[in-house]
Amino acid sequence: MQNEKHPLHLEFPDHAIDIAKLKSDNPEFTTLAKEYHQLDHQIHGLEASGIPTTDSHFSELKSRRVALKDQIYQKLIQGDF
Known part of the structure; x- marks a missing residue:
């Protein structure tokens, strides 16, 4: 685990x-960014603390973070702001 x-x-x-x-002008983006941040914090906490979790659960968390990152990137490159 990388713990970063x-x-x-x-x-x-x-x-x-x-x-x-x-984040200040687009509620949908704000929601995505908030979920991404919370998920990143959760993943980092699991990595740092060594709290036991199943590999599948950990993989699900990381996959969701990647999916959110992709959605956020799409919003950024659309330039609708």
């Missing part, structure tokens, strides 16, 4: 300003 956080501003450094604008 994946905040959006580091995942998409070229879009940091767009992320901040969308």
Whole structure:
């Protein structure tokens, strides 16, 4: 396990300003970003604490984070802000 956080501003450094604008102006984006952050925090917490979890559960969490990241990226490249 890597035990590192994946905040959006580091995942998409070229879009940091767009992320901040969308978080304040777009409720749908805000919801996606919030869920992504909470999930990233949960994954990081599991990695850091060594709390037992099944591999399938951990994989599901990471897969959901990737799916959210993809949705967020699509919003960023659409440029509707």
